[in-house]
Each structure stands twice: as C-alpha cells, then as structure tokens.
Amino acid sequence: MLNFVLKRLLHMIPLLVGVSLLTxxxxxxxxxxxxxxxxxxxxxxxxxxxxxxxxxHLDRPWYVQYFFWVKNVLSGDLGYxxxxxxxxxxxxxxxxxxxxxxxFFALILAWAVAIPLGISAAVRKNSWVxxxxxxxxxxxxxxxxxxxxxxxxxxxxxxxWFPVGGAASPIHDLMSPGxxxxxxxxxxxxxxxxxxxxDLAGIMRQMRGNLLDTLRAEYVVAARARGLSPRWVIYKHAxxxxxxxxxxxxxxxxxxxxxxxxxxxxxxxxxxxxRLTMEAFFQxxxxxxxxxxxxxxxxxxxxxxxxxxLLAWSDPRIRLK
Amino acid sequence: MDTATPQPAVEALPPLSPxxxxxxxxxxxxxxxIGGVLLIGLYVLAILAGFVSPYDYVRQDHARFFHPPxxxxxxxxxxxxxxxxxxxxxxxxxxxxxxxxxxxxxxxxDAYRLLGLVxxxxxxxxxxxxxxxxxxxxxxxFGRDILSRLLYGSEISLSIGIVGxxxxxxxxxxxxxxxxxxxxxxxxxxxxxxxxxxxxxxxYMVIALRNTFPASISSAQVYxxxxxxxxxxxxxxxARVIRGMTLSLCEQPFVLAARAMGQSHLKIIVRHxxxxxxxxxxxxxxxxxxxxxxxxxxxxxxxxxxxxxxASWGLMLNAAQNTEYLKNYPWLLAPGVAIFITVLAFNFLxxxxxDAADTxx
Numbered sequence: 089m090l091n092f093v094l095k096r097l098l099h100m101i102p103l104l105v106g107v108s109l110l111t112x113x114x115x116x117x118x119x120x121x122x123x124x125x126x127x128x129x130x131x132x133x134x135x136x137x138x139x140x141x142x143x144x145h146l147d148r149p150w151y152v153q154y155f156f157w158v159k160n161v162l163s164g165d166l167g168y169x170x171x172x173x174x175x176x177x178x179x180x181x182x183x184x185x186x187x188x189x190x191x192f193f194a195l196i197l198a199w200a201v202a203i204p205l206g207i208s209a210a211v212r213k214n215s216w217v218x219x220x221x222x223x224x225x226x227x228x229x230x231x232x233x234x235x236x237x238x239x240x241x242x243x244x245x246x247x248x249w250f251p252v253g254g255a256a257s258p259i260h261d262l263m264s265p266g267x268x269x270x271x272x273x274x275x276x277x278x279x280x281x282x283x284x285x286x287d288l289a290g291i292m293r294q295m296r297g298n299l300l301d302t303l304r305a306e307y308v309v310a311a312r313a314r315g316l317s318p319r320w321v322i323y324k325h326a327x328x329x330x331x332x333x334x335x336x337x338x339x340x341x342x343x344x345x346x347x348x349x350x351x352x353x354x355x356x357x358x359x360x361x362x363r364l365t366m367e368a369f370f371q372x373x374x375x376x377x378x379x380x381x382x383x384x385x386x387x388x389x390x391x392x393x394x395x396x397x398l399l400a401w402s403d404p405r406i407r408l409k
Numbered sequence: 410m411d412t413a414t415p416q417p418a419v420e421a422l423p424p425l426s427p428x429x430x431x432x433x434x435x436x437x438x439x440x441x442x443i444g445g446v447l448l449i450g451l452y453v454l455a456i457l458a459g460f461v462s463p464y465d466y467v468r469q470d471h472a473r474f475f476h477p478p479x480x481x482x483x484x485x486x487x488x489x490x491x492x493x494x495x496x497x498x499x500x501x502x503x504x505x506x507x508x509x510x511x512x513x514x515x516x517x518x519d520a521y522r523l524l525g526l527v528x529x530x531x532x533x534x535x536x537x538x539x540x541x542x543x544x545x546x547x548x549x550x551f552g553r554d555i556l557s558r559l560l561y562g563s564e565i566s567l568s569i570g571i572v573g574x575x576x577x578x579x580x581x582x583x584x585x586x587x588x589x590x591x592x593x594x595x596x597x598x599x600x601x602x603x604x605x606x607x608x609x610x611x612x613y614m615v616i617a618l619r620n621t622f623p624a625s626i627s628s629a630q631v632y633x634x635x636x637x638x639x640x641x642x643x644x645x646x647x648a649r650v651i652r653g654m655t656l657s658l659c660e661q662p663f664v665l666a667a668r669a670m671g672q673s674h675l676k677i678i679v680r681h682x683x684x685x686x687x688x689x690x691x692x693x694x695x696x697x698x699x700x701x702x703x704x705x706x707x708x709x710x711x712x713x714x715x716x717x718x719x720a721s722w723g724l725m726l727n728a729a730q731n732t733e734y735l736k737n738y739p740w741l742l743a744p745g746v747a748i749f750i751t752v753l754a755f756n757f758l759x760x761x762x763x764d765a766a767d768t769x770x
Contacts, residue, residue: 114618
C-alpha cells in the first residue's frame with residue numbers, strides 16, 4: 089500500500105510541472121501586461137516601470153521567469169500581485185480555501201442525494217421513482233450552471249432568506265464564534281446547492297447503471313437462490329461491488345465540479361479561485377493567473393489522488409497490480 | 410422421387426442493412442425522436458432568424474426599456490396587439506384599454522439578409538406600426554426585442570457546436586488513431602500531453618488560453634477564438650478513447666491483411682481503423698455539442714466572449730446578473746431557457762443514438 093501511495097505521489101510531480109510550464113508559456117504569449125496600462129500613466133516614469141519589471145524578473149524571457157517562479161514556489165512564495173499590491177501567497181491561499189470549501193460541500197451534498205436516488209431507481213426499475221429520477225437526470229445534465237445560479241440569485245433576492253453574494257457579512261468580525269459559523273453556512277448554502285445540482289445527475293445515472301449491472305450478475309442470482317432476503321442481497325452483495333466503478337468517476341466529477349465552481353463563484357460573488365482568476369485576468373496580473381491555474385490543477389490532482397487511494401482501499405486488485 | 414422442395418410459406422424479407430437496423434432502433438425511441446424534431450425546429454429557426462424575428466437585433470426602442478412581454482389577443486376573427494403606455498417612474502407600463510392594432514403576417518419591417526446573402530425586409534409577423542410594437546419576450550435594458558436577439562443569437566450558439574466538434578473530432582480521431590497504431594514513444598508523448606490538458610479544470614484552461622488573445626476584438630474573431638480554444642481542450646479526451654479502440658482494432662485480421670498487402674500507415678488508419686469507431690464517434694459528437702454551446706455562454710457571460718451589440722445567449726444572460734433587474738424583469742432569463750431546451754434536445758438525441766448503436770442491449 090505504501091508503495092502504491094508513493095508511486096501515485098511521484099506521478100503528480102511531472103503533471104504539475106507540465107501544467108505550470110504550459111501556463112507560463114501561454115502567459116508569455118499574452119499581448120501586453122500589467123505595465124502596458126501603467127506606462128500610459130504620465131505620473132509614472134519609464135525608469136520606475138523598468139525598475140519594477142527588473143525587480144520581478146518580468147524583463148527576462150519566459151523560461152527564466154519560470155525558473156524564478158519555481159524557485160520561489162518551492163520556498164513557499166507565490167509571487168507578488170501587481171493589482172492588489174500584496175504578496176500573492178496570502179491572497180491565493182484564502183481564495184483556494186474558499187473554493188475548496190465550496191467544492192467540498194457541493195461534493196458531499198451531490199453524493200449524499202445522488203447515491204440513494206440512484207439505488208432506489210435501480211432497485212425499482214421502470215417504476216415511477218425510476219422515471220422521475222431519469223427526468224431529474226436529463227434536466228440536471230441539460231440545465232446550464234449559469235441559469236441555475238441566476239435562478240438561485242433571484243430566489244435569494246425575492247425571498248430575502250439568503251444573503252446575495254460574498255462569503256461573510258460585512259459585520260462578520262463583530263459576531264460571536266457561533267454567529268460567525270452560522271454566517272458562513274448561510275453564505276455557503278446557496279452556491280453549494282447550485283453546484284451540487286449540476287453534479288448530481290451524472291453520479292445518479294452512473295450509480296443506477298452500475299447497480300443494474302451487478303444485480304444481473306450470477307453471484308446475485310446465486311445469493312437469491314440460497315434464500316437470502318432481497319434487501320440483504322442488494323445492500324451486502326450487489327451494492328458493495330457497484331460502488332467501485334463509481335469511485336473512478338469521482339475524479340472525473342471533481343474536474344466538472346471545479347469548472348462549475350468557477351462559473352458559480354463569478355455569478356454568486358463567492359470569493360474563490362475562479363473569481364480571482366477573472367479579476368487577475370482583467371487586470372493583466374499574470375502571476376496571479378498562473379498561480380490560480382496551477383492551484384486549481386493542484387486541487388484536481390490531489391482530488392484524483394484521494395480517489396485513487398479510496399479505490400485501492402476498497403479494491404485490493406488495484407493496489408497489488 | 411419427388412424433387413420438389415417445400416416452398417417457404419412466407420417469402421423471406423431482404424436482410425436489413427446495418428444503417429436500416431440502426432434507423433429502426435432509433436425511431437422506436439420516443440425521446441430521441443422528440444430531441445431530433447426539436448433540433449430540426451431550432452436549426453430552421455436559426456437559419457430563418459431574420460425572417461422570423463419581428464425586429465432587428467440592434468434596434469432600440471427608447472420609449473420602452475425593460476418592457477414586459479406583449480402577447481397578441483384574439484378579438485373576433487383577428488389577432489390584435491394591445492398598446493401599453495409608460496407610467497412615470499421605473500419602467501412601469503400599463504395596458505391601454507380598447508386600443509389595439511391587428512397583427513399581420515408577412516409585414517414589412519427592418520431590412521436584413523437571409524443567410525447573410527438575400528436582402529429582404531419581410532418579417533413573419535408584426536404590426537407594421539412602431540407605436541404598437543410586439544415584444545413576445547419583452548425588451549432588455551436598451552429597449553431591444555429579446556425574441557429577436559434570441560433568434561439572432563441562436564445563429565451563433567447553434568453553429569458554434571457543429572463547427573467545434575468537426576474540428577476537435579477530426580483532430581482527436583487522427584491523433585488518437587496515430588497514437589494507438591504506432592504505439593511506443595509516439596503513443597507515450599501524445600498520451601502524456603492529453604493527460605496534461607485534461608488535468609486542468611476546463612474553465613481555468615479556457616481563461617489561460619483566452620489570455621493569449623487581445624481582450625477586446627470583434628465578435629467574429631471571438632467566435633473563431635472560442636472554437637479554437639474549446640477544440641484545443643476537447644480533442645484530448647476524444648483522442649484517448651480512440652487510441653484505446655485503435656489498440657484493440659489493430660489486433661483484428663483485417664488490419665493485418667491490409668498491412669500484409671502493403672498499404673500505407675495513414676491509409677490503414679483512415680480507411681480501415683477509424684471507420685470502425687464511427688458508431689461511438691457519432692454518439693460522442695452529439696453529446697459534445699452542448700459543451701461548445703455552454704462554452705460560448707460561459708465566456709460571453711464572463712465578459713471575454715461575444716461583445717455588444719452582437720446578440721449571443723451568454724451576453725444576454727449577462728444583463729440578468731444584476732439582482733435588481735432579475736427581481737423586476739424576470740423575462741431577461743429567456744436565453745437561459747433557450748439554452749436549456751437546446752442542450753436537452755441534444756442530450757435526448759444523443760441518449761437515443763447511444764441506445765440504438767448499442768447492439769448488445
């Protein structure tokens with residue numbers, strides 16, 4: 089098992105190096121940078137700009153910049169945000185945490201709803217439950233994240249039950265710890281529901297398909313023939329085997345989730361990585377864009393790693409291979 | 410000895426071709442047919458956008474910002490359009506009683522070019538009187554007819570997916586085929602590259618790629634850029650699947666035979682291997698079109714896609730971002746409903762195609 093974990097961990101390194109290299113290359117191809125706007129400003133002398141560029145190595149070719157960037161990242165420094173005028177590390181870590189929080193809760197919500205629905209649809213195939221579930225699945229797969237998020241905003245604005253946008257109230261710092269927690273939850277709940285709803289349909293369909301496949305398997309027939317109760321056969325024999333392929337789509341669903349979070353963050357003003365990426369994009373804050381892309385990839389890669397571990401834990405064939 | 414063989418009672422039907430079997434299986438799936446018919450309707454509407462839409466997509470009605478939908482009413486044997494008057498204050502309108510104009514079909518209106526070629530000014534319906542406008546879906550923040558913009562926007566949304574999948578699938582098929590056929594180092598390099606692209610969450614990759622182009626460019630250029638960006642990302646997943654299929658097809662006798670006959674590598678890949686993946690490819694293509702439609706919507710919504718005054722579904726939704734607008738003028742969400750219907754139709758059809766192509770079931 090330790091061997092397996094180490095191998096997977098080593099596998100992550102070339103991927104992150106590749107992604108950061110690619111993003112750096114793309115950034116260097118970008119027309120104009122943060123200083124293009126600054127140089128229009130008559131109050132800032134060309135010497136100042138040249139000095140600033142030299143300070144952040146922005147006057148060097150992109151691969152030299154990349155080298156400096158890697159050196160800094162390895163010592164825990166993600167560079168400097170030109171637009172925010174603060175070190176990028178604190179900025180990005182705060183946003184990364186918010187994106188993680190949003191995605192994590194959406195993930196739990198989606199799986200907690202999708203798995204029971206998928207099971208009941210498979211067990212009662214062709215019943216009204218099954219038809220209702222497939223209707224929900226079609227709608228869920230087809231409804232754009234944007235529309236769902238806008239409907240949620242409209243709901244929040246019309247009822248006033250939920251705050252519109254942000255991760256905390258303006259008076260958050262004045263609250264007691266209990267109120268602060270409740271404040272977070274209230275802000276998190278709508279974006280998480282929107283994100284989960286978009287993710288739910290795929291998992292539910294997969295669960296239903298897997299369980300239907302295993303219910304046809306011979307060992308299930310054998311267990312039934314031995315006189316075990318249907319309930320026991322479904323939950324102890326079939327379900328246990330139907331879960332494995334689902335763990336492999338966990339990584340896939342995570343990729344969709346992070347991309348969905350990007351759009352939900354931007355619509356519902358959730359201060360996460362996606363929103364920061366757009367802010368940095370518009371201000372040509374290139375280091376921050378690179379950092380965001382690499383961080384989001386890192387989140388996905390770590391998520392896939394966790395999925396692999398879960399799979400290896402639940403299916404011995406994989407860790408022995 | 411009796412030589413007469415017993416005649417079969419019923420003459421055997423000629424065997425069906427695989428295409429006919431596929432068509433029969435597809436036709437028996439109601440949902441797929443609903444999706445197909447919906448799509449045909451949507452594409453016809455997009456092609457005839459100028460004719461069906463009552464107004465031009467940039468035409469502004471300065472007297473009617475955020476006007477609620479106006480629907481024709483039945484009066485005797487005619488359809489009539491009521492008149493609304495502007496009350497003082499924030500875009501509040503009131504119906505004027507007993508003041509209507511009949512609705513006409515094939516009326517003269519704003520000039521447009523059908524299919525971008527034929528200059529016309531005939532519209533399917535309208536009142537022909539500017540004081541009695543017909544806004545079936547209301548107007549937006551600039552007093553433009555939402556239905557007209559929706560129809561013109563569908564030209565972008567519905568074509569972008571088709572062009573996009575053609576490019577990314579040709580790339581994916583060729584590269585995946587080459588990767589699986591040659592194996593070894595080629596395969597290794599291509600697959601690592603695919604993994605790299607696929608390991609970045611889509612929208613982050615899209616923004617990183619979008620950054621390599623100037624921020625403010627014409628809508629036609631953005632259209633091309635969106636296709637390039639999404640094709641660049643989506644060929645990777647396709648190539649991986651095609652590579653897997655090619656690997657198993659390479660073991661088949663017909664590929665060995667083609668090799669033994671000395672055919673070129675490219676010809677074996679394109680003529681013998683890739684056609685065997687087509688049943689998968691058609692299903693995957695149908696289910697992929699929505700990604701391009703949603704891709705345009707996402708980018709235009711975020712403000713880095715199609716720009717004003719062009720009409721695009723994502724851009725139109727951007728107006729609904731304002732919570733005050735959303736609360737008071739919910740008809741701004743109409744493009745969202747249009748996206749939903751389009752994507753749903755593609756999913757219906759794709760699902761039916763998959764079932765029909767799956768001969769094992």
